[in-house]
Amino acid sequence: MRIEQLHEEFGAEISGINLIDAVSNADAFAAVRAAFEEHSLLVWRDQPISDDIQATFSRGFGPLELVKVGSVGHGTFYSRMNNIGPDGQVVPLRDMAMIVARANQLWHTDSSFKRLPALASVLSARVIPEQGGETEFTSTRAAWERLDAAEQSRLRDAVAIHSYATSRNKIDPGMMTPEEHAALPPVRRRLTWRNPVNGRCALYLASHAGAIEGMAPQEGAALLESLVARATEPGHTYVHAWRPGDVIMWDNRATMHRGRPWGGTLPRSIVRTTISASLADGLEDVLPELWAQRAAA
Numbered sequence: 001m002r003i004e005q006l007h008e009e010f011g012a013e014i015s016g017i018n019l020i021d022a023v024s025n026a027d028a029f030a031a032v033r034a035a036f037e038e039h040s041l042l043v044w045r046d047q048p049i050s051d052d053i054q055a056t057f058s059r060g061f062g063p064l065e066l067v068k069v070g071s072v073g074h075g076t077f078y079s080r081m082n083n084i085g086p087d088g089q090v091v092p093l094r095d096m097a098m099i100v101a102r103a104n105q106l107w108h109t110d111s112s113f114k115r116l117p118a119l120a121s122v123l124s125a126r127v128i129p130e131q132g133g134e135t136e137f138t139s140t141r142a143a144w145e146r147l148d149a150a151e152q153s154r155l156r157d158a159v160a161i162h163s164y165a166t167s168r169n170k171i172d173p174g175m176m177t178p179e180e181h182a183a184l185p186p187v188r189r190r191l192t193w194r195n196p197v198n199g200r201c202a203l204y205l206a207s208h209a210g211a212i213e214g215m216a217p218q219e220g221a222a223l224l225e226s227l228v229a230r231a232t233e234p235g236h237t238y239v240h241a242w243r244p245g246d247v248i249m250w251d252n253r254a255t256m257h258r259g260r261p262w263g264g265t266l267p268r269s270i271v272r273t274t275i276s277a278s279l280a281d282g283l284e285d286v287l288p289e290l291w292a293q294r295a296a297a
């Protein structure tokens, strides 16, 4: 197994081991898990990929999320994002699939708005457009480490409000169904998530975060926006140009990502599996209620 760094701040390409061996051999898995904790973004090339292979690999890292109500693949492990209609043709730009793609082009971390946040996501591109459609990443751990000590102490214990409606409203206020609104109330999250393996802290930010407790709404929103802008400054991102057979896994505790536009007239199809965070992943660090209990104990 070889590990080659992709960007000086984060990311690594893994080669010499396939996805299934990586989770079924205990020594290999320990090395892969350690690389995940350290590099936050892992890329595999030239993998034969299927839903089963993707789920089996993903499951090695923890329990899988079920796709939420209102998304394609609801109730399964597979979030399917594509612009290909039932007739096999590319859907029009006004189609919900393309509106969802635009929302995914905002910087975010997956599932920060859910009751239980996500440890990691695994993404495979099944149909790749010839131009555009890359996925871009940044390390919010590196972003945290670039803040000075005064800023860190001001932000470390701040609590942000994350809501699916916040990110959807940035694209199209009419995009959520009543079922989605009912299923996805706003949640409180600390602004930092400390990795319990290496003790390194990361900013926990997303397009879903819209307010900060104790701050005036506009002031909180502006602070979140400026933190996202600083985390994603030129030079601090890695753009993944997809090739057939690529599989990417990222740490939602320590990264943000966004899709890049492509001529929406070309087909693109990606499938994501998502791993829920557990206490061993430092979950209590980011949930203010658990954090307060621990601080009081």
Ligand code: OGA
Residues within 6 Å of the ligand: 101, 104, 105, 110, 121, 123, 133, 134, 135, 136, 257, 258, 259, 260, 270, 272
């Ligand atoms: C995702 C995601 C962006 C893209 O799969 O979670 O945000 O389209 N993807 O590459």
Ligand code: MN
Residues within 6 Å of the ligand: 104, 108, 109, 110, 257
């Ligand atoms: Mn995403």
